[in-house]
Amino acid sequence: MNATILSSDEKHYPVLLNEILSIISPQNGGTFIDCTFGHGGYSRSILKYPKTKVIAIDRDINSKKNASDLLTINKTRFKFLNKKFSEIDKLDLNNENLRGVIFDLGFSFSQIKNSDRGLSFHSKGPLDMRMGINEFSADEVINKLDQKDLELIFKYFGEDSDSKKISKNIIRERKKNRINTPKLVEIINYSKKKNNKKTHNATKIFQALRIFVNKEISELIYGLINSVKILEKGGFIVVVTFHSLEDRIVKYFFKSLSEKKKISRYYPDFINQKKILELSTKKPILPSETEIKKNQPSRSAKLRYANKIQFFENFEEDFIKKFQNLLQIESLSKKL
Numbered sequence: 622m623n624a625t626i627l628s629s630d631e632k633h634y635p636v637l638l639n640e641i642l643s644i645i646s647p648q649n650g651g652t653f654i655d656c657t658f659g660h661g662g663y664s665r666s667i668l669k670y671p672k673t674k675v676i677a678i679d680r681d682i683n684s685k686k687n688a689s690d691l692l693t694i695n696k697t698r699f700k701f702l703n704k705k706f707s708e709i710d711k712l713d714l715n716n717e718n719l720r721g722v723i724f725d726l727g728f729s730f731s732q733i734k735n736s737d738r739g740l741s742f743h744s745k746g747p748l749d750m751r752m753g754i755n756e757f758s759a760d761e762v763i764n765k766l767d768q769k770d771l772e773l774i775f776k777y778f779g780e781d782s783d784s785k786k787i788s789k790n791i792i793r794e795r796k797k798n799r800i801n802t803p804k805l806v807e808i809i810n811y812s813k814k815k816n817n818k819k820t821h822n823a824t825k826i827f828q829a830l831r832i833f834v835n836k837e838i839s840e841l842i843y844g845l846i847n848s849v850k851i852l853e854k855g856g857f858i859v860v861v862t863f864h865s866l867e868d869r870i871v872k873y874f875f876k877s878l879s880e881k882k883k884i885s886r887y888y889p890d891f892i893n894q895k896k897i898l899e900l901s902t903k904k905p906i907l908p909s910e911t912e913i914k915k916n917q918p919s920r921s922a923k924l925r926y927a928n929k930i931q932f933f934e935n936f937e938e939d940f941i942k943k944f945q946n947l948l949q950i951e952s953l954s955k956k957l
């Protein structure tokens with residue numbers, strides 16, 4: 622479960638909202654891109670500051686209805702775009718003073734509650750998992766890819782230690798019948814060496830499938846890279862993650878861009894060492910006890926941020942190389 626949660630009292634809680642507002646300082650005005658609009662918690666709060674503008678992005682067209690009030694009230698200050706955030710560099714920014722880009726990764730409560738999407742292992746519906754603007758569904762992944770490919774997806778995107786056994790049992794079972802959500806949960810349950818006491822047995826495999834179906838690795842990698850390209854100097858990139866794989870990518874990105882690097886082998890070192898981002902803290906910001914009490918699923922949230930100090934070309938090469946293996950696993954989808 623992710624940042625924007627309607628918790629048991631069905632109230633909407635955008636995770637780490639106050640912390641984000643104090644980082645981006647909307648009272649000073651400027652344009653902000655809310656890359657993951659969802660229920661619009663962040664956009665709505667930023668727009669309360671009169672000198673701000675918000676460009677909201679969400680790949681799920683259903684989230685546009687959550688933007689209807691903002692679209693009528695703030696015609697000149699708010700825009701909603703049904704796009705993927707990896708394409709953030711293709712937006713028509715018209716010399717906007719871009720002060721911040723915010724990512725709140727994963728899926729929203731309404732997405733997981735919609736059983737047709739098959740995002741939850743409690744769902745009785747078909748395997749789907751598409752968040753919006755997709756090329757294939759989880760049904761095709763589970764019923765078409767071969768055993769080795771499924772094993773790689775489960776191992777690297779889910780970090781599940783029983784990946785091999787689960788993928789073998791999927792291949793065996795799908796010869797009898799097409800696998801749907803309840804059947805997949807049943808296969809995972811009987812394949813597990815020991816029952817997981819803390820989380821549901823299927824958590825990691827469902828996470829892996831969701832990441833693969835929505836190409837979340839390249840979305841995150843290119844979302845971050847392209848944000849740096851379009852941000853004004855002094856502007857902030859803020860990212861809220863919910864699992865270790867996402868956090869590892871974000872942590873490495875901020876660390877690597879905030880270290881001095883050679884920009885060209887032709888210059889002497891004293892003008893050749895530059896960094897792009899400034900980190901205020903290496904440690905992530907976590908939700909307070911009070912926030913977790915009010916909104917349980919926020920407990921796994923981690924917020925990292927940095928601000929842009931300067932820019933130079935080809936900064937992304939090292940970052941892409943570092944996660945090349947994950948990008949290769951993502952490209953197994955070409956077989957579908």
Ligand SMILES: C[S@@+](CC[C@H](N)C(=O)[O-])C[C@H]1O[C@@H](n2cnc3c(N)ncnc32)[C@H](O)[C@@H]1O
Nearest residue numbers: 625635657659660661662663679680705706725
């Ligand atoms: C956790 S919710 C965001 C909640 C939001 N912060 C709020 O306050 O309501 C994540 C949203 O991001 C969207 N999303 C996820 N990956 C995306 C991507 N690559 N591009 C655009 N939107 C994406 C999902 O469709 C979902 O609506």
